[in-house]
Amino acid sequence: MKAIILAGMAGVGYLGVMTLTLRLLPVKERALRLLQIWLVSVPLLGLAYWLTPPDLGFLPAELQDDPPWFGLVFCLGLWVAGFFGGLLQLYNLTERGLSLRLLIDVTEAGEAGLPVEEAMTGYSDGRGIAWMFGKRLDWLVAAGLVRVDGGRVTIAPSARRTARRITWLRGVLRLGEWT
């Protein structure tokens, strides 16, 4: 239980630091900054686990981590999952989720609703779906995965393997058309 309690406390603490960081600092590459903060938190959590007593001052013997060596492993494993699968995904979804943004736009249209055409032109407070596409393309260029030259977009050699893996997985899983 110590592993779970400390990992939970790390999550709550990180959420506080993350919120303060996003609100107070002019952060350009936010996701990278969140990852950097997490990387600092990992050894701190390990240290906290090592320095605190097995009962945390209140846990009865039958609720303590057993075997003791696995407690630290489990604690850090929970924190890895909690960040990459939880907090980072929540941030990404909130910041750039396409479906979520469409949902917000439709909700803000109220009872009048939105047909598809207006959902595209009014996407993200009127920026339009083309703006979203341009943003994705800019990210791919900045990450070195594609280059844009003379009205043409070319995939970088380093990105081809990723594209082939996705294509193969989609074929194996019979996922059909993109959604």
Next chain:
Amino acid sequence: MLLIGALAGGRWFGIFVASHVFSLLLWPRQQRSRVLLMLIVAALIGALVTALLVPHGMLPGLATTGHRIVAVISALATVSCCFILYTPMYYVIVSSLTGQMLVKLNAADDGSLPLDALASPVTYRRIVEPRLDSMVASGLLRRQDGVYRATPKGIRTARTFRYLKALWQLGPGG
């Protein structure tokens, strides 16, 4: 019992992955999110039952001292954590727009396409309409005479994320 619960959870998550992959071959696209949810709930129930029934001395050479509740919590936590790591990877393959752009470019001759071929009103509609319809299938929106409106569930979801956007000062985004 922490280790025993984690092992039970890990095993059930493995069963979940295998059954989820298998389900993709059987169920139509519109039902896949629902099937995913059903399978993970089944895995959680399986992990719970296993953790409740697994004997204390299951692992040779390991004397367990913990209460069985530790195994239960550990098993459920393991399945849940593996699931929240698995789901983003699955959705990158299924619906990531960035992934789709890379795949389309890779399939083109010499890995290159005109910008208009990659980003055009036709392409946009092919992306936006299925997303809206997917939200209709999951109960967040309803569609009538070609117009999409939010359901109470959709309104609650939108409100939650609008609050997070305000809290983290993220702007409209998307």
